[in-house]
Amino acid sequence: MLKLKKIYYLSMFCLLLWIIVIFSFSAQPVTESVGLSRKVGQKVSELFVPGFKELPQGEQEEFVQKIDFGIRKTAHFLEYMVLGIWWGFLLMPARRSVRFKIWTAVSFSAQPVTESVGLSRKVGQKVSELFVPGFKELPQGEQEEFVQKIDFGIRKTAHFLEYMVLGIWWGFLLMPARRSVRFKIWTAVWASAACAAVDEIHQLFVDGRTGRWQDVCIDTAGAAVGILALFAIIQLIHRRKVKTCQKHLQS
Structure with missing residues (x-):
């Protein structure tokens, strides 16, 4: 012991x-x-x-x-x-x-790591090459200008998806708890929001970076989507199992 x-x-x-x-x-x-x-x-x-x-x-x-x-x-x-x-x-x-x-x-x-500008630009480059017709034929300067324009959206989408995954992990963590589904969802959302807030506060003390309440909202929204999707899927699986059991009992 x-x-x-x-x-x-x-x-x-x-x-x-x-x-x-x-x-x-x-x-x-x-x-x-x-x-x-x-x-x-x-x-x-x-x-x-x-x-x-x-x-x-x-x-x-x-x-x-x-x-x-x-x-x-x-x-x-x-x-x-x-x-x-x-x-x-x-x-x-x-x-x-x-x-x-x-x-x-x-x-x-699984606490998310903040994406650097260089990484987000590389992701923007790849996204543009895959989904923007004629992007590869543009001159290098125009490509860079276009990637710079979509950089903000790329970074915020990355935030959203990172915290969606974090929200799913929180959902799995709270799954065994003997509490109501509503309690688990709210706890997972607030835990994810706390992680997002800490991350943004931390960025206030880093040179060249800023902490924004808008990012906390985006991160929390991503987590909420992941959590709700997880519990919705679990509920659907549970209902199907119940219906299957009822059919077997009736037969």
Whole structure:
């Protein structure tokens, strides 16, 4: 019993410490963040790319710039992988099923990451190429201008979809609770809204970023759509099962 308590408190401490680490990285100004990822890319290239050190300085910088996107996203992935592990340790002593523990850990670790301008522009570029007729034939300048025009919509749609997924995870988390469906829905919506508010408040302290109440509304709306869709699907499945059972009983 004492051993389980030690694991629990140690996991809680490590979890809080790691959340602080993640927020400290997220709170870096854009220039510092880019500089750090470039340094990591430089070291990775020196260690794993044969002949990298023999390349001229300009070619080294060009190569590091090419792999920078992958380095940054791998760092995000690893940060949240570690966060998920700590959530798993924290939930280990809970007297619930393994499935419940996994869903709970995932739902808390799925806090959305704010999309950078560069990423949203790349998404806008791909969307335009797929759905805008004749986009690929436009001059480079006109393509960039068009992508810049739709950038706002792309970013807000990303917010909406991210929190829709978060809302679904909250719904799964609250599923086993012995409370009314209305209580579960409202709890999931308010929990998602709290995550959105914290995310926007955090952005107020980051250079080059702003926190907006409009974004909180968009995020909460996305979460609400995901939550309502989840519970609507569950209700439909439940009703079908009831009808099937009734048919079997009648026959």
